[in-house]
Amino acid sequence: xxxxxxxxxxxxxxxxxxxxxxxxxxxxxxxxxxxxxxxxxxxxxxxxxxxxxxxxxxxxxxxxxxxxxxxxxxxxxxxxxxxxxxxxxxxxxxxxxxxxxxxxxxxxxxxx
Amino acid sequence: xxxxxxxxxxxxxxxxxxxxxxxxxxxxxxxxxxxxxxxxxxxxxxxxxxxxxxxxxxxxxxxxxxxxxxxxxxxxxxxxxxxxxxxxxxxxxxxxxxxxxxxxxxxxxxxxx
Numbered sequence: 001x002x003x004x005x006x007x008x009x010x011x012x013x014x015x016x017x018x019x020x021x022x023x024x025x026x027x028x029x030x031x032x033x034x035x036x037x038x039x040x041x042x043x044x045x046x047x048x049x050x051x052x053x054x055x056x057x058x059x060x061x062x063x064x065x066x067x068x069x070x071x072x073x074x075x076x077x078x079x080x081x082x083x084x085x086x087x088x089x090x091x092x093x094x095x096x097x098x099x100x101x102x103x104x105x106x107x108x109x110x111x112x
Numbered sequence: 113x114x115x116x117x118x119x120x121x122x123x124x125x126x127x128x129x130x131x132x133x134x135x136x137x138x139x140x141x142x143x144x145x146x147x148x149x150x151x152x153x154x155x156x157x158x159x160x161x162x163x164x165x166x167x168x169x170x171x172x173x174x175x176x177x178x179x180x181x182x183x184x185x186x187x188x189x190x191x192x193x194x195x196x197x198x199x200x201x202x203x204x205x206x207x208x209x210x211x212x213x214x215x216x217x218x219x220x221x222x223x224x225x
Binding site: 002004006009032034036041042043044045046049089093098099100101102103104105 | 116118121143145147152153154155156157160162170200202204206208211212213214215216217218219221
């Protein structure tokens with residue numbers, strides 16, 4: 001039973017525009033959320049995270065929004081750059097439990 | 113530089129063969145994890161260990177075995193009981209008490225001959 005869901009398997013966006021990636025979760029005990037970026041044949045690298053006590057966290061071009069009542073989070077990338085083309089995974093965990101549950105990923109393609 | 117090293121990068125398994133994937137970290141992290149990635153699916157947890165000489169099953173442990181004899185090392189054995197072993201395997205680690213940001217190795221692609 002997948003507790004973290006990314007319902008859009010792919011996203012194509014023009015360079016310079018905004019990329020919006022969505023993620024839903026079902027486990028109300030999750031209180032820490034992360035986004036990872038992954039290139040083919042490489043390990044995922046951490047991008048940005050947010051605690052459930054916040055509803056927004058920003059780091060440069062990347063902003064994560066959390067809507068706890070809807071059990072929904074999103075990642076905004078502004079402006080999108082060609083190097084952003086990768087697979088993005090949403091992940092979540094509970095307090096005192098370091099195991100992460102991952103979504104299926106969204107493949108982002110940034111067009112020149 | 114500190115990091116997580118997985119080897120080999122590519123591995124081929126014959127029918128009925130056990131193979132072992134290596135994972136070493138020099139980050140002094142307490143906990144280590146093995147995930148499996150299949151096309152179109154998220155990362156699924158195979159096994160994890162939070163302390164030396166102790167480990168727990170994840171969501172898809174059947175057909176796999178691990179050991180944690182040293183803090184730095186967490187090898188994964190894919191046994192002949194694993195009927196669909198072809199996947200990309202990722203090792204990760206974390207320092208307990210930290211924010212919860214897993215660090216990943218560069219992965220091992222396992223294929224069946």
